[in-house]
Amino acid sequence: MELFILPGGADYITKLALAIRTGAPPGVVVLSPNDYFRFLDNLTSWTPEELETQYGLDVADFSENILQSVTRDGRIYAIPLGTYCLGLYYNIDHLIAAGLEPRAPETREEFLDYVRKLTVDKDGDGTPDQWGWYSFGGWAFRVLWQWYTLLFQNGGALLSEDGRSAAFFSPEGVEALRFYVDLIHKENVAPKDPADPEEAFRIGLLSLHVNGPWMINLFKEQPDLNWAVAPVPVLGKERVVWGDAHLLCIPQQSEEMTEAAVTLAKWLSDNSIEWAKAGQVPVRKSVVDSEEFAALTEQFEFAKQLPYVRFLPQTERLAEIESVLLEYMDAAYLGDMDPEEALDYAAEEVEDILRRR
Amino acid sequence: MGTGKKRRDFTPFLFILPFMAFFLVFIVIPLIHGLLLSLQEWSLLSDPVFVGLDNYIELLDVRRFRAAVQNTFMFAVQSVPLLLVVPLVLALFLNKTFVGQKLAQNAIISPFLIPSSSVLLLWIWMLDSQTGMINQIFKAVGLPGQAWLSRQGSAMGVIVFVTLWWTAGYNIILFLSSLQDLPQDLYEAAAVDGASGWAQFWHITLPLLRNRMLFITTLQIIASFKLFDQVYILTGGGPAGSTRTLAFYLYETGFRDFMFGRAAAVSWYMFIMIAIFGLLQAKLLTRWLGEGV
Numbered sequence: 001m002e003l004f005i006l007p008g009g010a011d012y013i014t015k016l017a018l019a020i021r022t023g024a025p026p027g028v029v030v031l032s033p034n035d036y037f038r039f040l041d042n043l044t045s046w047t048p049e050e051l052e053t054q055y056g057l058d059v060a061d062f063s064e065n066i067l068q069s070v071t072r073d074g075r076i077y078a079i080p081l082g083t084y085c086l087g088l089y090y091n092i093d094h095l096i097a098a099g100l101e102p103r104a105p106e107t108r109e110e111f112l113d114y115v116r117k118l119t120v121d122k123d124g125d126g127t128p129d130q131w132g133w134y135s136f137g138g139w140a141f142r143v144l145w146q147w148y149t150l151l152f153q154n155g156g157a158l159l160s161e162d163g164r165s166a167a168f169f170s171p172e173g174v175e176a177l178r179f180y181v182d183l184i185h186k187e188n189v190a191p192k193d194p195a196d197p198e199e200a201f202r203i204g205l206l207s208l209h210v211n212g213p214w215m216i217n218l219f220k221e222q223p224d225l226n227w228a229v230a231p232v233p234v235l236g237k238e239r240v241v242w243g244d245a246h247l248l249c250i251p252q253q254s255e256e257m258t259e260a261a262v263t264l265a266k267w268l269s270d271n272s273i274e275w276a277k278a279g280q281v282p283v284r285k286s287v288v289d290s291e292e293f294a295a296l297t298e299q300f301e302f303a304k305q306l307p308y309v310r311f312l313p314q315t316e317r318l319a320e321i322e323s324v325l326l327e328y329m330d331a332a333y334l335g336d337m338d339p340e341e342a343l344d345y346a347a348e349e350v351e352d353i354l355r356r357r
Numbered sequence: 358m359g360t361g362k363k364r365r366d367f368t369p370f371l372f373i374l375p376f377m378a379f380f381l382v383f384i385v386i387p388l389i390h391g392l393l394l395s396l397q398e399w400s401l402l403s404d405p406v407f408v409g410l411d412n413y414i415e416l417l418d419v420r421r422f423r424a425a426v427q428n429t430f431m432f433a434v435q436s437v438p439l440l441l442v443v444p445l446v447l448a449l450f451l452n453k454t455f456v457g458q459k460l461a462q463n464a465i466i467s468p469f470l471i472p473s474s475s476v477l478l479l480w481i482w483m484l485d486s487q488t489g490m491i492n493q494i495f496k497a498v499g500l501p502g503q504a505w506l507s508r509q510g511s512a513m514g515v516i517v518f519v520t521l522w523w524t525a526g527y528n529i530i531l532f533l534s535s536l537q538d539l540p541q542d543l544y545e546a547a548a549v550d551g552a553s554g555w556a557q558f559w560h561i562t563l564p565l566l567r568n569r570m571l572f573i574t575t576l577q578i579i580a581s582f583k584l585f586d587q588v589y590i591l592t593g594g595g596p597a598g599s600t601r602t603l604a605f606y607l608y609e610t611g612f613r614d615f616m617f618g619r620a621a622a623v624s625w626y627m628f629i630m631i632a633i634f635g636l637l638q639a640k641l642l643t644r645w646l647g648e649g650v
Contacts, residue, residue, distance in 0.1 A: 010612040330596040336509065
């Protein structure tokens with residue numbers, strides 16, 4: 001088999017759709033649960049027994065959570081490679097300097113206490129030179145991911161059970177958005193203007209930073225940065241964190257190719273410790289429990305959240321829905337719109353998207 | 358005799374055949390295909406379904422489409438005059454002989470040779486509100502920093518500015534080539550008659566550049582209505598959708614949301630807008646600068 005590396009995003013799935021459409025699909029393709037959903041009709045699927053007897057893949061070794069997200073009517077549509085979710089990165093030196101215990105905050109009270117103490121105006125010019133928290137600016141989707149996390153922690157949901165209507169314009173959703181907006185406009189622990197927190201955390205301007213495990217190796221490259229990462233704090237009622245995954249999918253093709261493709265996918269899954277080293281969390285219990293994985297300190301912190309990672313509801317319209325949400329969240333974060341009003345408008349537009357077709 | 362005549366009739370077509378083949382395959386057929394596509398519903402993976410004018414009618418009802426029309430219009434209104442006037446002024450300046458002229462010429466013109474992704478990433482870094490160079494300079498001289506790309510008021514302005522910085526060079530070259538072709542005797546005669554520099558510019562240079570200006574404006578209108586790269590990389594259509602242009606909406610609709618029929622309809626709306634604007638500006642500019650010289 002030949003390996004092609006294409007940048008992710010819209011162009012990637014368009015290329016895949018064209019490849020499938022023209023009858024020349026790739027042997028194995030990596031997709032996220034939301035994208036794979038669009039291609040269901042074109043993917044190879046198996047019963048758990050088939051995977052075990054034909055290919056020797058130990059289905060019980062996969063994290064239940066993720067296996068469930070790729071199973072429909074008893075058939076498995078993808079072999080999960082790894083997962084990712086948010087974690088809380090913290091600058092140990094900042095915590096010590098502020099007289100805090102050098103560990104991550106775990107509850108809402110602790111989180112608020114931390115961010116207040118970590119926002120410091122060193123030169124007394126009225127603008128903090130060190131921020132406790134900010135997470136608005138740079139990579140846009142982070143704003144959504146942190147909101148999903150708190151929405152779920154509050155007991156809320158993005159869409160209704162049947163996926164036909166918006167469920168996020170709820171007290172849980174509004175509270176979640178208001179929490180983040182208030183950090184900027186009431187608590188003053190985040191700058192009013194958006195700025196990229198990744199860069200700010202890297203250069204020691206920011207103390208707490210929520211992001212995915214792909215930052216691990218980047219932050220490790222920064223010589224003077226004394227940092228660690230921990231599970232995201234419980235800012236709501238329950239312990240939940242937003243997550244997503246990398247799935248190995250096998251488009252329908254000749255029997256011979258399918259055979260080869262599954263063999264490759266199995267090999268990748270069996271060796272997913274290598275994938276973990278790149279800053280991802282494996283989904284095979286045997287790999288997660290291995291000593292080799294425990295040695296990956298930061299990845300191991302992310303893996304602690306595996307039992308309660310929540311994936312988004314699977315809908316073909318997710319990209320559109322997220323772009324509507326982002327638009328109104330921008331307005332709320334900027335202080336141009338009240339969070340309740342913003343989500344009200346967003347829900348109306350999302351309903352409209354779900355109604356069409 | 359008869360065969361000779363036939364051959365003579367056929368030869369010209371042979372000469373234009375290479376061009377026509379490309380023109381047909383890459384322009385005419387896609388154009389017709391796009392028109393047909395805009396009358397269908399097609400998600401790439403399923404078979405297309407004919408829906409008549411549904412895509413066109415539905416679009417009028419979509420708020421983000423209407424906002425995109427408005428944003429595109431605003432960008433064109435701001436960028437087209439700037440990309441006409443600023444390059445003209447710079448071209449006049451660069452057309453003079455002075456020490457370091459070659460250096461200035463290269464420095465001013467070269468940005469448009471840099472690929473969009475490099476230029477735009479550069480500006481993203483420079484414009485970051487906390488860590489960017491521009492705000493560091495602002496701070497150093499005691500001015501408050503700005504969230505350039507993140508405010509609904511300023512984001513489009515920044516895109517206009519970056520576009521100007523990046524693409525002005527192309528129009529400068531077009532203007533310079535015209536300026537260097539202008540007949541010098543007209544200026545000499547005018548100088549003899551005592552015409553000031555300004556009068557020379559107004560009565561000689563500008564009328565002689567008329568066709569070149571029409572040409573540049575038309576190109577500029579087309580380019581401005583197709584604004585995509587700057588939005589895609591700098592703002593992703595944000596903040597709060599204030600920089601989502603028609604081309605960006607088209608991309609989202611087709612390549613992200615897999616609604617290729619509707620995306621094709623967006624492109625036809627774009628075509629109509631460009632056509633209307635192109636004709637309008639040609640009329641206005643012709644009236645302003647006179648019919649001909």
